[in-house]
Every structure is written in structure tokens, then in C-alpha cells.
Amino acid sequence: MRLTKQSLVIILLICLIALLFSGGMYLLRKPKFKGPIQADLKLNREAFLIGDEMIVTLTVLTKPGYTVEMPVISPPKGVELKRKEKKGPDKKWGIVHYEDRYCFMTFEPGKYQLPEIVVKYTTPEGEKKEWIVPGLTLVVESLLSEDAKDIRDLKPVENVSSNQLIYYLLAGLILLGMIGYLIFRHLKKKNDIEIVKETSLPAHEIAYQRLAELEASDLLEKGEIDRYFTILSEIVREYIENRFGAKAREMTTQEFLEQAIRKLELALEHQELLKKFLYQSDLVKYARHIPAYEEIEQAFKTARRFVDETRFVEEGGEEDV
Secondary structure (H helix, E strand, C coil), X not given: CCCCHHHHHHHHHHHHHHHHXXXXXXXXXXXXXXXXXXXXXXXXXXXXXXXXXXXXXXXXXXXXXXXXXXXCCCCCCCXXXXXXXXXXXXXXXXXXXXXXXXXXXCCCCEEEEECCEEEEEECCCCCEEEEEECCEEEEEECCCCCCCCCCCCCCCCCCCCHHHHHHHHHXXXXXXXXXXXXXXXXXXXHCCECCCCCCCCCXXXXXXXXXXXXXXXXXXXXXXXXXXXHHHHXXXXXXXXXXXXXXXXXXXXXXXXXXXXXXXXXXXXXXXXXXXXXXXXXHHHHCCCCCCHHHHHHHHHHHHHHHHHHCEECCCEECCC
């Protein structure tokens, strides 16, 4: 399939967008890390109502070769630990990730203090060190507080996680790809009849040479009838490309016949001749029809006749087709 300049531009544009998305996802996903170790304690919300799940996440990043002893975070007095999730160590972007996630809950309003966390680690040289993580304050409000106005407020929208962000970006990329494909298809249909490069020989002479080669071949003796009709069909389509400037070999039979009627301005007689020949070729190539010898001979003569009656005549210009 030949690609037009517009199609190449669209493909390059889609590749560029995909590259930008990939780079953006990489930058968004890659943590800001200066090393050799970094620890952080975060809450999923700034304030909570009684009965809310309070998610406390301890994240530790290190360079490879460091050993980390993740501390245990105990709930403050009056707060209950509902569950704990542990991840890591996982290595990404040359950084080792540790993550412990705690889910706390309480039904008593107030402020609850999480003390500072001490993360112990060992360097590749065997030296033991500590990293101090500042503590956090859990602010829990009553459902009947003045701020709640006797009705529990909707929870604020939580930040989109990095995994969710990847899904959104991939969905956007797929959407852009679909749009690019539709544009490509539109331009392809719009330009399916266009001028092709001129050959050194006239179109009919090339067709005559190839018809003679096919006639002299032993495909029929070998029983390769479908191959015979495939080549015969290619000869006619190649002739039409060279003679009329139509990309016939890139179209289905139905598409090409529609183009022939609409744009090639073939005479009705030649349209019917071409239609009969192409449909007969398709029967053999795709429907596994086994034609009789007379049908094969007639198909060859039809192809030859089509070239004879539509060829370009230099002495008197083009014949009326």
C-alpha cells in the first residue's frame, strides 16, 4: 500500500503524540528522589468525619544496596487500626520502593497526634543510620459539628493515583490513535485515485508483455489455476494504474468498480467488460471456483480485449474509452 504525504504526516504526528504521552507518563510516574534515602508520611485527606477511613501511608525510597527496616506505626489512643497493607521492596527506575499503608478509624471527634517516625537503614558499607519522618495530626470532626451543618458533607475528591493516571493517559492515547486512523482512512479514500509515476513503456505494451509471459507459463499444466487468475487480475489492474493513473491494486473489486464508473470515465461497454472479468477472477481466487478450459480462455481474451480497446494510441491521441 502506497502512503501519501498527508498519510505520512498523520502517522508521524500520531507517533509524536505517543512519544510525548510516554514521556509525560514517565515523568509523572517517576518519583522525585535525590537519594540515597528518602522517607515520607502522608494522609489521604486533610480532615475526617467520625467513621471515615484515615489512610496513613509511609513511603521509603532508597538507592539499590540499602537495607531498610520499616517501622511499625501504632494508632494514637482512641483510634483503631482496621488494616495494614505492605508493599515492596520493588525496584522501579533504579529506585527501591517500600510502602506501608495503615487504615485507622475512630468514632470520637478530636485531634490525634501521630509521633515522628524513625526509619532505620543500613548502607551498602554496613553502616547503620536513621531517617526521621515528622509526625502527623489526624483531625476528626463530628457529624453534628458546626462545619458539618447537621448533614455529612460529601468527601472531597481524592487525588488521582499514579495507576489511575496511567489508565487515563492510555485511554487518551488509544482515542488519539483511533482519530488518527479515521483521518488516515478518510484521506486514503479521498486520494484513492491519483496520478502514478509514468513507466518507461506505454501501459498497453507492459500489459501485452506480461500477458504473453502468462500465456507461455506452465501454471495451467500444473493445475495452479488460482495463481493463474491472480496474475491475470494483477496484469489488468497494473495496466489500469499505468494507463489511467488509478491505484487499482490497492482496492477491492467493488471499490475499484465504483471508482471506475465515477472517475475513470470508461465507456459503458468497457465498464461491463471490466466488471465481468474482475468478478470471474474473484470467483476463482476467493470462492475456489474451478473454471472450465473455455472459461479460462475467455477470461484471457477478455483481459486482452480490454487492453486493446482502451489503450493509448500515439498517432491519433487517446481512443474514445
